[in-house]
Amino acid sequence: MFLVRICVIGSSGHYGYVLKALDKDCEIVAISPGFEGEDLTPLKKDLSKLGLSPKEYTDYGEMLDEEEPDIVVLNTIFSLNGKILKETLRRKIHTFVEKPIATTMEDLEEIREIYQQVKDDVFFAAMFGIRYKAHFLTAKKLLDDGVVGEVRLVNTQKSYKLGERPEFYKKRETFGGTIPWVGIHAIDWINWLIGKKFLKVYAVHSRKANRGHGELEATALCLFTLEDEIFASLTVDYLRPSGAPTHDDDKIKVVGTKGILEVRDGKVFVVDDQGFREVPLLKEGQIFRDFLRKVRNEGECMVTPEDSILATEVALKARLSADTGRIVEI
Amino acid sequence: MFLVRICVIGSSGHYGYVLKALDKDCEIVAISPGFEGEDLTPLKKDLSKLGLSPKEYTDYGEMLDEEEPDIVVLNTIFSLNGKILKETLRRKIHTFVEKPIATTMEDLEEIREIYQQVKDDVFFAAMFGIRYKAHFLTAKKLLDDGVVGEVRLVNTQKSYKLGERPEFYKKRETFGGTIPWVGIHAIDWINWLIGKKFLKVYAVHSRKANRGHGELEATALCLFTLEDEIFASLTVDYLRPSGAPTHDDDKIKVVGTKGILEVRDGKVFVVDDQGFREVPLLKEGQIFRDFLRKVRNEGECMVTPEDSILATEVALKARLSADTGRIVEI
Numbered sequence: 027m028f029l030v031r032i033c034v035i036g037s038s039g040h041y042g043y044v045l046k047a048l049d050k051d052c053e054i055v056a057i058s059p060g061f062e063g064e065d066l067t068p069l070k071k072d073l074s075k076l077g078l079s080p081k082e083y084t085d086y087g088e089m090l091d092e093e094e095p096d097i098v099v100l101n102t103i104f105s106l107n108g109k110i111l112k113e114t115l116r117r118k119i120h121t122f123v124e125k126p127i128a129t130t131m132e133d134l135e136e137i138r139e140i141y142q143q144v145k146d147d148v149f150f151a152a153m154f155g156i157r158y159k160a161h162f163l164t165a166k167k168l169l170d171d172g173v174v175g176e177v178r179l180v181n182t183q184k185s186y187k188l189g190e191r192p193e194f195y196k197k198r199e200t201f202g203g204t205i206p207w208v209g210i211h212a213i214d215w216i217n218w219l220i221g222k223k224f225l226k227v228y229a230v231h232s233r234k235a236n237r238g239h240g241e242l243e244a245t246a247l248c249l250f251t252l253e254d255e256i257f258a259s260l261t262v263d264y265l266r267p268s269g270a271p272t273h274d275d276d277k278i279k280v281v282g283t284k285g286i287l288e289v290r291d292g293k294v295f296v297v298d299d300q301g302f303r304e305v306p307l308l309k310e311g312q313i314f315r316d317f318l319r320k321v322r323n324e325g326e327c328m329v330t331p332e333d334s335i336l337a338t339e340v341a342l343k344a345r346l347s348a349d350t351g352r353i354v355e356i
Numbered sequence: 357m358f359l360v361r362i363c364v365i366g367s368s369g370h371y372g373y374v375l376k377a378l379d380k381d382c383e384i385v386a387i388s389p390g391f392e393g394e395d396l397t398p399l400k401k402d403l404s405k406l407g408l409s410p411k412e413y414t415d416y417g418e419m420l421d422e423e424e425p426d427i428v429v430l431n432t433i434f435s436l437n438g439k440i441l442k443e444t445l446r447r448k449i450h451t452f453v454e455k456p457i458a459t460t461m462e463d464l465e466e467i468r469e470i471y472q473q474v475k476d477d478v479f480f481a482a483m484f485g486i487r488y489k490a491h492f493l494t495a496k497k498l499l500d501d502g503v504v505g506e507v508r509l510v511n512t513q514k515s516y517k518l519g520e521r522p523e524f525y526k527k528r529e530t531f532g533g534t535i536p537w538v539g540i541h542a543i544d545w546i547n548w549l550i551g552k553k554f555l556k557v558y559a560v561h562s563r564k565a566n567r568g569h570g571e572l573e574a575t576a577l578c579l580f581t582l583e584d585e586i587f588a589s590l591t592v593d594y595l596r597p598s599g600a601p602t603h604d605d606d607k608i609k610v611v612g613t614k615g616i617l618e619v620r621d622g623k624v625f626v627v628d629d630q631g632f633r634e635v636p637l638l639k640e641g642q643i644f645r646d647f648l649r650k651v652r653n654e655g656e657c658m659v660t661p662e663d664s665i666l667a668t669e670v671a672l673k674a675r676l677s678a679d680t681g682r683i684v685e686i
Contacts, residue, residue: 178575179577179595181513183511185611185616228558230581234584235508245508245509246587247588249589254564256562257560259589261511263508263509265509267615267627267629269630270632281515285597286600297599299597299598301599353558
């Protein structure tokens with residue numbers, strides 16, 4: 027098998043997915059910041075724990091010119107990921123990119139256009155790694171098997187501990203907003219699990235109680251209308267107390283014509299005409315292993331470029347709704 | 357103690373609260389339908405189980421003229437409760453009335469005006485009996501004690517089994533809608549537990565999958581903006597499967613600056629900087645006992661006329677939003 031050569035841009039996101047999935051046929055050949063002055067210390071520390079010390083560039087353009095990697099792992103500050111993605115796609119380099127894949131509609135539209143031109147040669151996927159947790163894979167299987175019948179209503183939750191975030195989280199311009207950064211995961215679940223078209227969104231968000239985090243929104247609610255009069259809610263907060271047993275509290279509830287499925291506390295529950303039961307979990311997956319499989323032409327990746335574009339679009343339109351107080355068509 | 361004389365109008369709602377709270381100093385002296393042809397069989401059956409056989413009138417006006425009761429229990433078909441409430445208030449009879457207290461804004465505004473004129477002499481309360489369940493009383497105590505700090509976000513859920521409902525549920529004109537009939541409880545919780553002003557609402561609802569129930573909405577979502585940028589969500593469905601262990605699945609989650617409180621499965625949980633814990637429940641209360649206490653001048657009733665008007669107003673405005681697709685100011 028040919029060696030997959032990987033470059034990492036930035037140290038501000040979920041490069042951890044990549045470090046956990048490296049195999050003997052792939053290698054991180056070089057790293058660089060996404061912009062002058064980005065601190066690469068976290069990434070370099072984690073690499074050195076694995077005994078890795080790839081070449082370090084100060085300029086990602088130079089790195090891409092010199093190294094001609096097969097894959098770029100792109101996770102710099104959030105507002106730059108979309109701008110750099112345009113460049114990696116134009117260069118036809120497969121890109122594993124932090125979500126949201128853009129923080130402005132302009133960048134997203136350009137990405138969509140560029141991708142249309144290069145799609146036969148290049149693959150990319152957003153870091154929707156939560157899909158691969160055992161409880162979400164189990165939910166997906168159950169829903170595909172029709173356990174709830176026809177879906178009518180979906181409730182989702184993202185709740186995170188805030189702690190102390192880096193400076194760039196405190197500015198909308200660099201952070202992008204809590205709906206695109208946190209809420210987008212639940213938007214992706216809805217898209218992936220239900221597979222229905224999003225038609226419109228009404229959303230609200232607030233910066234109050236963000237514990238000194240400037241423009242970061244501590245709370246948000248979104249209400250999505252999908253086709254067939256299916257509705258979906260999303261509640262987001264950064265107020266999970268420090269004493270909570272886990273960093274995050276992900277939840278989804280899917281209400282259908284035959285039953286109700288709930289994912290909470292890492293478990294899956296179904297209630298239907300036969301009663302209430304906890305469902306044994308499928309095995310956990312791993313997003314970057316799936317990504318590698320696709321790049322190596324060994325199979326499909328569950329997160330597609332289309333999914334990555336769609337979830338970003340819906341998140342940015344929810345943010346627009348919350349910013350303007352208007353209902354936004356999708 | 358003087359004997360409290362009670363008349364019951366209608367057999368289509370929660371008169372059960374009254375039957376469970378009767379004491380030796382009150383008596384159901386007469387019953388009548390709310391309109392010609394209302395079937396009083398359920399009420400009469402339940403009365404006879406208690407060994408009671410009050411006088412039966414065919415016309416409630418005649419009953420009120422003849423009996424001059426201290427209290428009217430008003431629970432006919434939902435669209436008539438508000439119309440009859442206007443009459444009982446004008447007659448200065450204390451009224452324990454089914455929620456919503458009106459199914460049109462016109463009726464509600466008239467009730468508000470009449471109540472302003474008679475408020476020194478008469479009391480009324482909507483049947484928000486769920487407040488008195490042990491888990492909700494416990495949540496109220498914890499929130500009043502400041503366990504979550506400043507409230508920032510509230511998520512509520514009402515999920516019911518549908519079964520086979522009477523004919524009048526199948527017409528908006530007589531039923532009033534699922535948000536005013538079911539969702540209103542959660543609106544009342546938000547008002548009662550959080551005590552902040554509702555500013556606006558965006559809501560959606562759908563009649564799909566209502567299993568032959570005509571115009572009854574099987575699903576709904578509401579997004580409320582309260583003062584101080586506090587947000588509240590409400591999900592409502594009539595799709596709880598017949599095999600579920602309980603008829604209803606009430607939930608509320610209150611996210612604050614110091615902690616998160618959750619009510620689910622009849623239990624109360626708090627997570628804060630000290631960790632996660634289940635909270636022992638307070639003793640259950642009973643709404644009609646509370647109502648009697650107020651009427652007898654022995655204390656206050658936790659559900660006030662103002663609460664009853666407010667929750668109805670918010671529910672009708674949420675229904676208006678869902679009917680029109682517009683954001684509605686409250």
